[in-house]
Amino acid sequence: MIMLTGLQKIYHGGTGAVKAIDNVSLEIEQGEIFGIIGKSGAGKSTLIRCINLLERPTAGRVLVDGQDMTSLSEVELREARKSMGMIFQHFNLLSSRTVLGNVAFPLEIAGISRTEREKKAVPLLELVGLTDKKDVYPAQLSGGQKQRVGIARALASQPKVLLCDEATSALDPQTTESILALLKDINIKLGLTIVLITHEMHVIKAICDKVAVIEGGQLVETGKVFDVFTNPQSATAQDFIKAVVNNKVPDTLAALLSDAPVAGGNLVMRLSFFGDATNEPVIAGLIRRFAVDVNIISGNIDHLQDTPYGTLLIELSGKDEDIQNALIYLQDLDLRTEVIGYVARHAHAAG
Known part of the structure; x- marks a missing residue:
């Protein structure tokens, strides 16, 4: 479904060139929940934004469902992005629109009629458990409810891939658990491929099938979550796992x-x-x-x-x-x- 080959992203600033992503190659299969974990500044947010080309890679290729994203024109890229929904840490909801209006907004941008927009948006609110909130505004919602709106909005264009950029980082533990359960449910019901980046190992442990560990812009370990969790090979993975497993020698x-x-x-x-x-x-x-x-x-x-x-x-x-x-x-x-x-x-x- 998603294949990254030799991906590199270099930023140029006053202090010189900085490699945010350094020769990363990985493959994500259809229907997987794939986690990407790393510490702050490791390059994970840049990596996920390179998948839908919100950040254009300096080098390398990004293939999504067989299509080379890096070779598309801007017009073609806008069309290709419709197959990739994205949710963010800080929700990015429109405060002047109701919950229903927020979910339907991508459909409005696509030129779909109001009747048809509502017909598509209401079932999505049911999917995320917010049918009773369709006429309220974001300011009246809890953090978890706002993220559910963000998820429903990301699903409005019926994407094949859902990209999650630190989707639970702003939430309390109990709400995080409910959002992760929702993502797992969506993955099963819709057969959606989910790419989830986080700095928290318990998020990976809860729902991911495979995980990639990134440090300093480089991929230091990848594999099935069970294999990486029970037998971590890199120091970075070992550090993350220590946070959720108490097997430290006194x-x-x-x-x-x-x-x-x-x-x-x-x-x-x-x-x-x-x-x-x-x-x-x-x-x-x-x-x-x-x-x-x-x-x-x-x-x-x-x-x-x-x-x-x-x-x-x-x-x-x-x-x-x-x-x-x-x-x-x-x-x-x-x-x-x-x-x-x-x-x-x-x-x-x-x-």
Whole structure:
């Protein structure tokens, strides 16, 4: 559906050239909810605006549904943009128009009659749950309701793609959850391809199928959300995931850890469970099979879409041979193991 190839965007200013986007290539398939995450200034807003050519790339190609957007004339580009709706962080509603008038505005610009505009706009208000608000003005709406109007307006031209530029950043957590649920519902009902940029990992975790991580204008990681979330390869992705998963080693323990085995010491490791493995009695089996004690330092179980995902941070104590056998046992199971380090026996408790 969307293919970016060698995309580059350079801004020229008083301090010289700045590469906002640096040789980015990625592919977004039909019907996906594709998230693009990055910190402030990473280039993600520029990237999404290059898709509909609100920002014209300095180099590279943008193909949408097989059409090369970068080769179109201004007239052709205006027509092509009708297949791409866009919603923004700050809603951008017309204060002098009612909710119905805002949703119908793109149709008015397109020269569609008033009767036909209303016929198209009213079902969209029903879709976003605002039928009872059609005659009120934006000033009378909450932030979440304003964003619902923005979504309905973006859908008025029956687009194939919906671009979301930090669509939930101005909303409180509960309202954010309802807007994300609405976007997921629209994706399913309309088969719409959604591209969503954000700086919040919980937004990606909630509804996205795939994610691209951008840093300094460059793509540093991309893949299925489950794969990136459970096994992040880039430091940037790891930082984002730490914000939503509490699997950090406590500072008091981290200060005592050694990378090399400590004679007569304990092994500290992180276990990650996926899917059915979250229901397995791993710790009970470990204790039954080996003469080791297990101290659970921290743990949690969460869900990525419909798949359960859990982590445990544990400390194994016992004879060196028993600890190594227990480690081999864990590594052979259907879970991910990570040795964090070694600590002298009783040192953690003493600290």
